[in-house]
Amino acid sequence: MLTYESTSRFAQAGPIRVHYHEAGEGPVLLCIHGGAPGAFGWGNFGRNLEELSRRFRVIIVDLPGYGRSDKPDVSTGRNAMYAETMVALIRELGLDRVHVLGMATGGAVAIRMAVDHPSVVERLVLVSAxxxxxxxxxxxxxxxxxxxxxxxxxxxxxxxxxxEQLLYDPTLITDDVLLERYEASVEPEFMVQAPEGRSSQRHTPDDLWKRLDEITAPTLIVWGRENRTQSFENAVFMLSRIRKSQLHVFGECGLWVPYEKMAEFNALVKRFLYVESSARLRA
Incomplete structure (x- = not known):
């Protein structure tokens, strides 16, 4: 079984030392987590890694400010800095093009990558973005x-x-999940520097919705109907603006789709990304 420690890696992405997890072989799938108290890559996607790594080389990052990545003080342009760091990481790992999966804040980073660095993004998966x-x-x-x-x-x-605000089914909040997230949220550096920590810096989100029609990568939009943070009205708007897009909405599901609908989500992502991978192999 893949574990946190056995998959743990570090790489220098420009000025930022990035922590990430890696497993599997094949087309590369870069997974970017959401931003919230105690958020980090493994916490969002670690439970999906075993299944997804059977078909892809999966890379789950800790964004700057989160997990075990460096925690710079970012006062402005947060999404742009995250996107640049992700592109630098891709280059540092000797890669050219990757599939990108982003959830919540990670979805905004994925959008920024797709519009600012379209040559890097093969296919895009936006989850509760x-x-x-x-x-x-x-x-x-x-x-x-x-x-x-x-x-x-x-x-x-x-x-x-x-x-309980992130999930439709509160019974999925196990003691392990609760403790994992709580311990990450009270890590001293996180509390001081992370945007969702105690930092006094205000972060104004980019108006990314104005740039959605610049996305050229085939895009899968995934949402939970009971998402109380980002209503699925956002998903329908994205569908209307991103040219090569499709939308899948799960009923009885909140924001954290990869966890709450794990098996169905893994199958959906593999099916969507495998189309592109198969086409490239045939070419």
Missing amino acids: AGGHAVYQLRPKESASRIYYGGEGPTMEKMRAYL
């Missing part, structure tokens, strides 16, 4: 990270309440 546009979704009164780190500070109870 930031970067869409919703007319009717109400904005939360306060960010989840401010609630989590405010008051008496992080607690296991607060983390459980936060994860």
Whole structure:
């Protein structure tokens, strides 16, 4: 069985030392996690690695500021910096083109890669991705990270309440998942420097929705109908703007689709990416 430690790697991506996990052979699939209290690559995608690595060379990154990657102070242009770091990592690993899977904040990074560096992105999978546009979704009164780190500070109870916002089925929040996420959220460097930590820097998201029609890569958009952070109205908007796109919406599912609908999600991604891989092999 693949483990956190057995798949753990480091590489220098420009000025940033990036931590990542790697397993499997074949076409490369770069997985970029979301941004939230205690987020990191393995936490978002580690449970998908065993299955996906049977067909792909899977690389699961920790974004700068998260997990075991360097934690620079980023005050502006966060998505652009993340995208540049991911491209530098791809080059450092001796790769030319990769499939890119991004969830939530990682989806925004994947979009930025696809519009700024189209030659690098083979196919794109956007899961509950930031970067869409919703007319009717109400904005939360306060960010989840401010609630989590405010008051008496992080607690296991607060983390459980936060994860319950990400999942449709709260019974999937096992003790292991809860502890893994909580421990990552209280790591001292994360709390000081991560955008979802206690950093006083405000981060204004890019208006990526204005650039969706620049994406040329075939794109799979994946959403949970009960996503309370990014309503599936965002997904429909992306479908209307990205030329070579298709949309799959899971019922009874929240934001964290790769975990909540694990088997179906793995099969969906493999099927979508295998079309491109097979075509290249025939050529």
